[in-house]
Amino acid sequence: MNVTTTILEIRGLKARIAEDGTEILKGVDLTVNAGEVHAIMGPNGSGKSTLAHVLSGREGYEVTDGTVLYKGKDLLSMPPEERAREGVFLSFQYPVEIPGVANTYFLRMALNAVRKHRGLPEVDAMDFLALVEEKAALVEMEDALLSRNVNEGFSGGEKKRNEIFQMAVLDPTLAILDETDSGLDIDALRVVASGVNSLRSADRAMLLITHYQRLLNYITPDVIHVLSDGRIVRTGDKSLALLLEEKGYGWLEAEAPVGAGKAS
Amino acid sequence: MSATASPLFVQNLRHEGLEALGRLGLPRPSDEEWRYTSVATLEKRLPEFVPAVARSGARPAASEEARAAVASLGPIGVAGRRLHQLVFVNGRLDSGLSRFDGLPSGVRFEALSRLFGEPPGLLAKRLGLLGGHRSHPFVAMNAAHLLDGVFLHVPDGVVLAEPLLVVHVADGSAGPVASHPRVVLSLGENAQATVVEAYCGTGEAFVNPVTEIVLGAHAHLDHSTLQEESPEAFHVGTTEAHLGPGAQLFSHVLSVGGRIARNELTVRLHGDGAGATLDGLFLARGEQQVDNHTLVDHARPHCGSQQYYKGILDGSARGAFDGKVIVRPAGAFTDAHQKNRNLLLSDTARIDAKPQLEIYNNDVKCTHGSATGRLDADALFYLRSRALSEGQARSVLTLAFASEIVDRIPVEPLRAHLTERVLGWLAGSPEAS
Ligand SMILES: Nc1ncnc2c1ncn2[C@@H]1O[C@H](COP(=O)(O)OP(=O)(O)OP(=O)(O)O)[C@@H](O)[C@H]1O
Ligand SMILES: [Mg+2]
Numbered sequence: 214m215n216v217t218t219t220i221l222e223i224r225g226l227k228a229r230i231a232e233d234g235t236e237i238l239k240g241v242d243l244t245v246n247a248g249e250v251h252a253i254m255g256p257n258g259s260g261k262s263t264l265a266h267v268l269s270g271r272e273g274y275e276v277t278d279g280t281v282l283y284k285g286k287d288l289l290s291m292p293p294e295e296r297a298r299e300g301v302f303l304s305f306q307y308p309v310e311i312p313g314v315a316n317t318y319f320l321r322m323a324l325n326a327v328r329k330h331r332g333l334p335e336v337d338a339m340d341f342l343a344l345v346e347e348k349a350a351l352v353e354m355e356d357a358l359l360s361r362n363v364n365e366g367f368s369g370g371e372k373k374r375n376e377i378f379q380m381a382v383l384d385p386t387l388a389i390l391d392e393t394d395s396g397l398d399i400d401a402l403r404v405v406a407s408g409v410n411s412l413r414s415a416d417r418a419m420l421l422i423t424h425y426q427r428l429l430n431y432i433t434p435d436v437i438h439v440l441s442d443g444r445i446v447r448t449g450d451k452s453l454a455l456l457l458e459e460k461g462y463g464w465l466e467a468e469a470p471v472g473a474g475k476a477s
Numbered sequence: 478m479s480a481t482a483s484p485l486f487v488q489n490l491r492h493e494g495l496e497a498l499g500r501l502g503l504p505r506p507s508d509e510e511w512r513y514t515s516v517a518t519l520e521k522r523l524p525e526f527v528p529a530v531a532r533s534g535a536r537p538a539a540s541e542e543a544r545a546a547v548a549s550l551g552p553i554g555v556a557g558r559r560l561h562q563l564v565f566v567n568g569r570l571d572s573g574l575s576r577f578d579g580l581p582s583g584v585r586f587e588a589l590s591r592l593f594g595e596p597p598g599l600l601a602k603r604l605g606l607l608g609g610h611r612s613h614p615f616v617a618m619n620a621a622h623l624l625d626g627v628f629l630h631v632p633d634g635v636v637l638a639e640p641l642l643v644v645h646v647a648d649g650s651a652g653p654v655a656s657h658p659r660v661v662l663s664l665g666e667n668a669q670a671t672v673v674e675a676y677c678g679t680g681e682a683f684v685n686p687v688t689e690i691v692l693g694a695h696a697h698l699d700h701s702t703l704q705e706e707s708p709e710a711f712h713v714g715t716t717e718a719h720l721g722p723g724a725q726l727f728s729h730v731l732s733v734g735g736r737i738a739r740n741e742l743t744v745r746l747h748g749d750g751a752g753a754t755l756d757g758l759f760l761a762r763g764e765q766q767v768d769n770h771t772l773v774d775h776a777r778p779h780c781g782s783q784q785y786y787k788g789i790l791d792g793s794a795r796g797a798f799d800g801k802v803i804v805r806p807a808g809a810f811t812d813a814h815q816k817n818r819n820l821l822l823s824d825t826a827r828i829d830a831k832p833q834l835e836i837y838n839n840d841v842k843c844t845h846g847s848a849t850g851r852l853d854a855d856a857l858f859y860l861r862s863r864a865l866s867e868g869q870a871r872s873v874l875t876l877a878f879a880s881e882i883v884d885r886i887p888v889e890p891l892r893a894h895l896t897e898r899v900l901g902w903l904a905g906s907p908e909a910s
Binding site: 269270271272292293294296297298302303305308309311312313314319320322323324326327330363379383 | 853854855856858859860861862863864865866867869870873874876877878880881
């Protein structure tokens with residue numbers, strides 16, 4: 214018998230920008246089970262990155278309503294590092310450059326923080342090196358990038374590879390990939406996608422934020438959602454992506470009152 | 478050795494210093510050059526600080542605490558005895574901790590007190606050569622109290638591969654103590670050396686060192702000053718360097734200790750094509766004040782200078798960077814750059830930055846700039862989203878900020894020591910816990 218484990222359960226999530234009070238998420242409902250890959254699509258400015266940020270605990274947002282359960286625990290009450298240690302990983306739409314901090318130095322700290330949280334001993338230098346080599350090969354990341362400062366002077370594609378590389382090393386339970394495909398050439402896209410695919414597993418869940426049906430040719434999602442103006446206005450299978458590719462988002466907005474108009 | 482047994486040139490220097498100090502008095506708070514140093518606090522406290530010789534009469538033995546302070550320099554050399562080193566406790570040579578044998582012939586690396594017993598030689602020409610004791614109150618005070626210190630001379634063409642270490646321990650464990658060490662570094666033509674001056678200690682102390690540097694044509698000196706005395710110490714350090722044609726000075730001023738610390742560095746580019754790189758890193762927290770002054774004097778054509786000072790301030794600390802570049806009429810084709818970056822880790826820390834250019838020649842390339850900021854919120858979040866605690870994230874970013882200066886120190890053990898220092902400093906910092 215199959216027991217479904219729910220990894221992420223978002224109920225009626227509303228969030229606004231702390232600084233000026235602008236409401237961005239206007240009631241998001243989303244359930245992601247272990248083993249599933251969900252894609253989130255939607256127009257620019259609809260709140261996709263905001264959702265990713267709120268889930269990973271970035272400052273600057275205020276949750277005004279709703280709940281988020283991660284493996285049954287209240288995710289929103291955890292500081293960002295605790296979420297990460299519990300297995301939440303955000304691949305940034307715009308990875309941050311950190312001058313003066315070497316990639317592997319930082320990653321080893323990160324891995325040890327996660328391991329400590331899981332009651333595991335610190336990884337020794339040899340094992341870490343072996344792990345780094347294995348995971349770097351997965352995304353075909355060059356050795357030179359490993360020892361360079363975090364994302365400093367990396368090309369757009371190299372930054373995205375670095376995100377997936379870090380994800381592979383940290384072995385998350387819930388991976389949120391915010392436009393990891395944007396700015397990648399065809400070859401890089403294939404490499405990153407195969408990296409992601411190799412991390413697909415029965416006990417891991419993934420949230421793929423993307424604008425392009427193209428990515429979904431490489432990574433087949435179980436479910437596709439359309440986020441528009443802070444709400445999920447449509448949910449379907451992978452054929453929805455093809456429909457969006459063909460018709461854009463306009464037709465959804467025309468229909469929006471049906472899905473989004475319910476009283477909150 | 479008593480003062481009367483000193484050679485005439487030393488007695489003269491003391492007299493000149495005493496006379497100048499009487500004439501100049503201490504700087505006034507209204508003095509532009511001193512507005513960031515709490516001279517009033519210093520002046521009030523000065524009478525409490527007495528030279529250690531006056532207290533004990535003889536050479537004081539270093540206390541347990543002082544030995545611990547020396548030992549904490551660990552990797553730099555003292556404990557491991559890997560470097561040639563002269564160690565001074567409250568301004569007097571501790572020959573038991575010192576080691577100065579085995580240097581190439583012709584190289585002099587000696588305690589001044591030992592040289593005072595010899596017939597006057599090159600030291601008589603070098604000591605006080607730069608003249609600060611006639612015009613600068615604290616240099617005058619240093620001259621008036623001159624007892625001991627270091628003389629280094631590297632003859633023409635001699636290249637010293639190993640760094641030399643000078644340690645000044647201020648041991649205030651038996652009550653407030655004053656010391657006025659003097660360091661004279663002289664490099665002949667094409668000579669090369671690396672010198673580290675470390676100031677450490679315990680308890681209340683007033684340390685007033687003067688370093689005089691004279692570089693012959695095409696000489697190279699890499700000079701680090703590590704200032705990490707106790708949080709109760711007052712440190713007023715003055716360094717002046719005179720560079721001949723084509724000479725190169727790389728200076729690293731690294732300041733982590735003291736209640737009030739002032740590091741003054743004057744570099745005179747008096748030979749064609751001379752060049753100086755001045756790096757600085759200062760850390761202060763609590764009520765500490767750290768004040769950095771530089772003056773680079775471009776007096777000849779084709780000289781270059783690069784200054785890069787970085788400050789990290791926490792708590793209610795105050796820091797200052799007051800840097801000046803003068804290009805004299807003869808300073809054609811000067812290439813002078815000055816950069817100051819500061820990181821504030823608290824809302825109550827404060828920095829005063831005053832970069833100044835005074836240019837009297839049109840054929841020059843000069844830039845200067847200063848910027849002060851906080852830890853980058855995006856970078857902090859990025860690191861935390863990868864499981865680092867807030868404290869770890871802050872440490873990593875702060876260390877990265879410091880590393881630009883630390884990484885340019887050529888003496889590996891000093892680099893390692895300073896990295897440890899910064900990490901320890903961060904761990905003790907309430908914001909980084
Ligand atoms: N910190 C902020 N301050 C002000 N406005 C913000 C902030 N963060 C997000 N917004 C606004 O919230 C809205 C949603 O932004 P978000 O980045 O979530 O959109 P998105 O769906 O990810 O868009 P894109 O497809 O372009 O990446 C935008 O109008 C954006 O300008
Ligand atoms: Mg976005």
